[in-house]
């Protein structure tokens with residue numbers, strides 16, 4: 155791979171990139187509700203509008219469009235179970251070339267079918283991405299195919315950089331050239347490498363902010379360590395950005411100073427951001443697609459900014475339908491509109507009434523009960539799992555303290571990942587719960603009776 159390309163080289167590569175045979179110039183639109191709520195102008199770059207519902211076909215197509223006729227005649231190969239697979243398959247179809255896509259055997263049928271529909275030759279191999287990758291390298295050598303990397307390739311990076319080119323051009327049609335920062339999700343780093351190179355070459359004053367999940371932050375750890383760090387595990391909620399090892403070239407670029415700041419966001423914040431995007435656009439983005447919006451909210455809350463303009467790249471919308479319930483439930487907590495508490499109350503006449511009175515007189519005015527589960531633990535006490543609406547950050551702690559002050563021992567579960575993930579779905583006696591003792595205490599009574 156050609157390395158040590160300068161920002162000027164990348165600018166040229168982006169300006170001459172070929173993406174529009176397959177990609178569309180996606181819209182850059184103001185998010186009216188979010189802008190009003192955050193007191194800053196938030197612009198959404200709608201890469202969810204691409205034909206394969208993510209930006210990945212820009213890089214894949216640009217890479218393939220730069221191959222020689224001989225290379226194209228032999229065909230291309232990639233290993234991917236996600237958006238890159240669809241980008242490569244669609245690009246190959248457009249160019250009329252063979253595309254072999256190696257996917258782990260665990261890939262959902264929906265994604266296999268999507269690639270096949272686009273004309274890709276699917277090879278199922280191994281149980282993980284690494285197995286599939288190893289096999290794709292073998293096939294590449296055996297069959298003389300060209301490997302299309304999902305992020306660590308200058309042509310792929312340049313293709314993704316066309317997003318930044320569009321953003322700067324589209325600003326003008328929105329009536330103001332002002333743009334203070336662009337927020338970009340990072341997986342392997344191809345997207346941010348392209349976007350940062352273009353923006354810093356043309357409008358260096360615009361801040362580039364890279365965003366990763368708190369449990370999948372290989373780029374942030376690598377930049378901090380000044381060398382690439384391989385993560386032992388990555389959280390899979392945002393599957394589009396779940397990368398254990400970032401690219402060599404993408405690391406070099408991210409580490410070179412073109413990225414002004416890195417941030418992490420958590421699952422709840424991403425769920426809340428998916429909802430925010432839905433409210434403004436009526437579209438549902440996938441978790442990776444909402445990272446940038448989650449980060450903007452966090453950035454505004456931390457820096458207390460007003461009147462600035464931020465762009466978020468909504469980089470994908472390949473959401474698994476069965477995730478929606480989880481996302482909807484967690485969104486409330488992510489917005490800090492709901493507190494979840496485990497409260498212990500004495501198993502005696504009148505104590506439940508006292509509990510209700512405390513709920514009714516909590517500071518901050520009336521609130522709705524969003525969740526309720528009452529279980530007797532033993533002859534002396536019962537456990538209540540309760541969800542209450544809140545009006546802002548930090549309220550759950552105060553509510554827990556109020557319960558404790560009134561003699562009800564309480565545990566604030568609002569920020570407890572494990573509790574939230576399992577409790578709601580498992581209340582009522584699912585065997586998996588027994589694996590977690592703390593949850594067991596609150597949901598598995600030794601006997602049940604009404605009080």
Ligand SMILES: Cc1ncc(COP(=O)(O)O)c(C=O)c1O
Nearest residue numbers: 237341342343344345394442470
């Ligand atoms: C929706 C989505 N967002 C973000 C990314 C991360 O892009 P990169 O690996 O170039 O950092 C991906 C990668 O596949 C993706 O599919």
